[in-house]
Amino acid sequence: MATLNSSFISNQTLPFPSPTNLPSHSRALRRRQLVPIRMSLPDNSNSNSSTDPITSLTRLLWGRALPPQPLISAVRSTWSATWLLMMRQLAPSSSSGSYSRPPGLFPSVPSLYHSSPQTPNATNSLHLYVGLPCPWAHRTLIVRALKNLEAHLPVSVAAPGSDGSWEFHSGPTDGSVLVAGPDKANRKKNLREVYRMRRGGYDGRSTVPMLWDVKRKEVVCNESYGIIEFLNSGFAAGSGPDLCPVQLRGEIERWNQVIYPAVNNGVYRCGFAQSQEAYDTAVNELFTTLDKLESHLSTNQYLCGDTLTLSDVCLFTTLIRFDLVYNVLFKCTKRKIIEYPNLYAYTRDIYQMPKVAETCNFEAIMDGYYRTLFPLNPGGIQPIMPLVCQYESLSKPHGREVLSLKSKQLQLSPP
Amino acid sequence: MATLNSSFISNQTLPFPSPTNLPSHSRALRRRQLVPIRMSLPDNSNSNSSTDPITSLTRLLWGRALPPQPLISAVRSTWSATWLLMMRQLAPSSSSGSYSRPPGLFPSVPSLYHSSPQTPNATNSLHLYVGLPCPWAHRTLIVRALKNLEAHLPVSVAAPGSDGSWEFHSGPTDGSVLVAGPDKANRKKNLREVYRMRRGGYDGRSTVPMLWDVKRKEVVCNESYGIIEFLNSGFAAGSGPDLCPVQLRGEIERWNQVIYPAVNNGVYRCGFAQSQEAYDTAVNELFTTLDKLESHLSTNQYLCGDTLTLSDVCLFTTLIRFDLVYNVLFKCTKRKIIEYPNLYAYTRDIYQMPKVAETCNFEAIMDGYYRTLFPLNPGGIQPIMPLVCQYESLSKPHGREVLSLKSKQLQLSPP
Numbered sequence: 001m002a003t004l005n006s007s008f009i010s011n012q013t014l015p016f017p018s019p020t021n022l023p024s025h026s027r028a029l030r031r032r033q034l035v036p037i038r039m040s041l042p043d044n045s046n047s048n049s050s051t052d053p054i055t056s057l058t059r060l061l062w063g064r065a066l067p068p069q070p071l072i073s074a075v076r077s078t079w080s081a082t083w084l085l086m087m088r089q090l091a092p093s094s095s096s097g098s099y100s101r102p103p104g105l106f107p108s109v110p111s112l113y114h115s116s117p118q119t120p121n122a123t124n125s126l127h128l129y130v131g132l133p134c135p136w137a138h139r140t141l142i143v144r145a146l147k148n149l150e151a152h153l154p155v156s157v158a159a160p161g162s163d164g165s166w167e168f169h170s171g172p173t174d175g176s177v178l179v180a181g182p183d184k185a186n187r188k189k190n191l192r193e194v195y196r197m198r199r200g201g202y203d204g205r206s207t208v209p210m211l212w213d214v215k216r217k218e219v220v221c222n223e224s225y226g227i228i229e230f231l232n233s234g235f236a237a238g239s240g241p242d243l244c245p246v247q248l249r250g251e252i253e254r255w256n257q258v259i260y261p262a263v264n265n266g267v268y269r270c271g272f273a274q275s276q277e278a279y280d281t282a283v284n285e286l287f288t289t290l291d292k293l294e295s296h297l298s299t300n301q302y303l304c305g306d307t308l309t310l311s312d313v314c315l316f317t318t319l320i321r322f323d324l325v326y327n328v329l330f331k332c333t334k335r336k337i338i339e340y341p342n343l344y345a346y347t348r349d350i351y352q353m354p355k356v357a358e359t360c361n362f363e364a365i366m367d368g369y370y371r372t373l374f375p376l377n378p379g380g381i382q383p384i385m386p387l388v389c390q391y392e393s394l395s396k397p398h399g400r401e402v403l404s405l406k407s408k409q410l411q412l413s414p415p
Numbered sequence: 416m417a418t419l420n421s422s423f424i425s426n427q428t429l430p431f432p433s434p435t436n437l438p439s440h441s442r443a444l445r446r447r448q449l450v451p452i453r454m455s456l457p458d459n460s461n462s463n464s465s466t467d468p469i470t471s472l473t474r475l476l477w478g479r480a481l482p483p484q485p486l487i488s489a490v491r492s493t494w495s496a497t498w499l500l501m502m503r504q505l506a507p508s509s510s511s512g513s514y515s516r517p518p519g520l521f522p523s524v525p526s527l528y529h530s531s532p533q534t535p536n537a538t539n540s541l542h543l544y545v546g547l548p549c550p551w552a553h554r555t556l557i558v559r560a561l562k563n564l565e566a567h568l569p570v571s572v573a574a575p576g577s578d579g580s581w582e583f584h585s586g587p588t589d590g591s592v593l594v595a596g597p598d599k600a601n602r603k604k605n606l607r608e609v610y611r612m613r614r615g616g617y618d619g620r621s622t623v624p625m626l627w628d629v630k631r632k633e634v635v636c637n638e639s640y641g642i643i644e645f646l647n648s649g650f651a652a653g654s655g656p657d658l659c660p661v662q663l664r665g666e667i668e669r670w671n672q673v674i675y676p677a678v679n680n681g682v683y684r685c686g687f688a689q690s691q692e693a694y695d696t697a698v699n700e701l702f703t704t705l706d707k708l709e710s711h712l713s714t715n716q717y718l719c720g721d722t723l724t725l726s727d728v729c730l731f732t733t734l735i736r737f738d739l740v741y742n743v744l745f746k747c748t749k750r751k752i753i754e755y756p757n758l759y760a761y762t763r764d765i766y767q768m769p770k771v772a773e774t775c776n777f778e779a780i781m782d783g784y785y786r787t788l789f790p791l792n793p794g795g796i797q798p799i800m801p802l803v804c805q806y807e808s809l810s811k812p813h814g815r816e817v818l819s820l821k822s823k824q825l826q827l828s829p830p
Contacts, residue, residue, distance in 0.1 A: 383748040
């Protein structure tokens with residue numbers, strides 16, 4: 001066991017005699033009154049410690065002082081070394097301690113699933129696996145909703161288990177509300193078992209989102225961007241806006257190249273950094289990019305102007321988690337999103353689009369991150385939800401339609 | 416070693432071919448281009464892992480999948496149990512896991528030091544020991560500055576050592592700038608040695624602030640409130656405003672009874688909570704109180720109206736650390752102080768008073784908390800400083816003199 005810095009846990013008595021009696025104004029009286037209170041406190045702590053053998057033992061060994069200094073130093077080194085060992089398993093890193101995300105094994109949806117006259121029913125056997133805390137899976141839920149694919153692409157929602165796997169919960173198999181429930185396609189207990197159903201076997205991590213072919217018993221794609229591209233333009237039954245119009249594809253991909261490394265993966269590079277240097281690089285890149293986005297969004301309703309695109313979906317799923325978990329757990333501390341007026345209004349704009357709020361489950365997100373990423377939260381205590389992440393805050397008017405109107409008026413006005 | 420939830424570290428490749436080349440707009444081409452990139456990533460991670468025997472071993476044991484689930488569960492339990500053991504030593508707790516601050520042994524300054532005709536020079540031999548990260552010690556530095564006692568009460572600034580003690584650094588003994596330096600009174604290496612110089616011995620924690628009598632070799636007081644009361648009204652040489660005027664003493668003590676348990680110690684009760692229940696109680700009390708203070712300060716420049724008092728000093732040293740460390744490290748996540756307009760302006764008001772900013776060392780505060788409280792920050796990584804805690808942000812006009820003017824005008828206006 002270790003202990004800690006003296007002054008931070010300073011032997012501070014109440015600076016006033018008693019919580020129930022209003023104190024006298026006389027300093028001399030105050031000093032007299034303090035004595036019995038001070039005397040009573042050690043009794044309390046003794047009675048507590050008697051129920052705790054560790055505290056009794058340490059009380060015997062080093063009294064009320066700190067434990068011996070070599071013990072503190074040893075425990076501290078062991079603690080940090082254990083953390084580093086866990087982090088190496090949790091988050092593969094480069095030799096400099098930078099987090100490097102492992103590549104997926106099924107990066108894109110094979111062409112046989114894309115709608116064509118030859119394969120009109122290719123998507124009939126598809127099933128989507130997601131987890132609500134995960135920002136990558138969240139992308140697929142949003143595009144599925146915006147493209148009105150709910151009736152055409154069934155979804156099973158897993159939840160993080162205590163051992164690090166995605167587990168299914170019991171419940172009805174016909175519910176359409178997005179909460180953790182059963183595996184509606186394969187009736188498995190966890191996602192690992194689903195991955196292992198494929199003929200070729202599977203030795204990778206069992207991640208969400210995962211698009212599964214129920215008939216062929218095969219993983220179709222487990223890369224979020226591959227799935228959302230497919231849902232937008234390859235899935236025959238899709239309707240709703242085109243989130244990747246031909247004329248914007250260059251711009252969209254340029255935005256993706258900015259957002260993915262610095263923001264989407266950038267927050268993970270902050271939180272999973274295993275050296276100060278790796279963290280510093282990641283956090284500077286993250287906030288430099290957020291500053292640039294804040295400026296860009298001061299004159300553009302969305303990243304590519306007036307049109308919501310896949311890039312916005314990708315940015316949104318990170319922004320909506322930022323003040324909720326990344327600010328604290330991943331040490332993205334320079335600013336909260338609420339401190340960026342344009343980014344915060346932009347987040348609210350997308351949040352308020354029909355069916356998007358239903359894909360955001362803040363309790364599940366907080367629970368997922370704080371419980372699952374236990375090396376970063378050793379006590380397992382769940383912090384209180386930030387006020388700005390509550391439904392009421394996010395439902396406030398965003399006023400961003402003005403930006404779109406302005407650009408339209410500019411186009412209409414005579415040269 | 417443990418590992419973690421699949422989706423959070425999802426096997427996400429870059430959703431675009433290459434960071435340097437602008438990608439083609441053709442989806443088919445993109446899919447072809449993705450392959451070589453995906454293939455190249457495992458090589459990179461292999462080359463990294465070859466330098467890391469642990470990763471090589473685990474790769475051998477469970478390939479690219481997660482470690483076996485029982486191992487994860489076991490490591491997770493051990494990790495949390497170790498955390499709890501460390502926290503029990505760091506922060507004494509009640510049986511319900513609530514932090515209970517240990518009482519001080521020298522709670523108030525004995526009357527012989529108070530100025531009187533019989534003891535005109537009683538304060539000549541006093542020396543103040545502080546540490547810059549500590550909010551309790553910070554109180555004494557502010558009152559010493561506001562009462563213009565710098566020339567009359569020398570101070571030695573210790574810094575948190577890696578083993579949990581307050582250490583002195585080498586440096587000149589005549590400097591007046593508030594940075595960690597040598598023990599100017601006793602030339603000791605750390606504060607523990609100073610405490611042990613007293614005739615009666617000492618078995619408590621060696622905390623700051625500590626008021627020391629150089630001649631008598633005795634601890635005079637190590638409770639911050641006892642010291643600041645004395646500096647305000649007992650120390651003969653003091654000048655400057657009375658921070659505890661007779662007519663306000665009742666009100667000041669009532670504020671102290673609100674602020675100490677819910678805010679000053681409240682943030683510690685959040686950060687040092689050893690059960691979810693203890694945290695929930697503390698965090699709700701903290702934010703309920705901050706909400707009330709925000710409302711009170713909308714019509715009052717200071718807690719007791721127009722007059723800065725000791726209660727304001729006590730509140731200030733917690734507020735100035737709130738967005739800097741408590742928000743993240745102690746999970747005080749509901750709001751940052753920047754999200755409370757009145758509390759934030761009130762903090763800036765006090766920060767901008769002459770000589771107060773010099774007592775605030777943000778680098779020392781962050782370093783002290785994040786490095787010293789290692790059970791709460793196992794990786795030891797220091798987060799980036801929040802923008803709102805920088806000098807430039809805190810120096811912006813606070814506009815709170817208006818509140819004081821208004822109340823004066825009300826007094827002056829005819830009934």
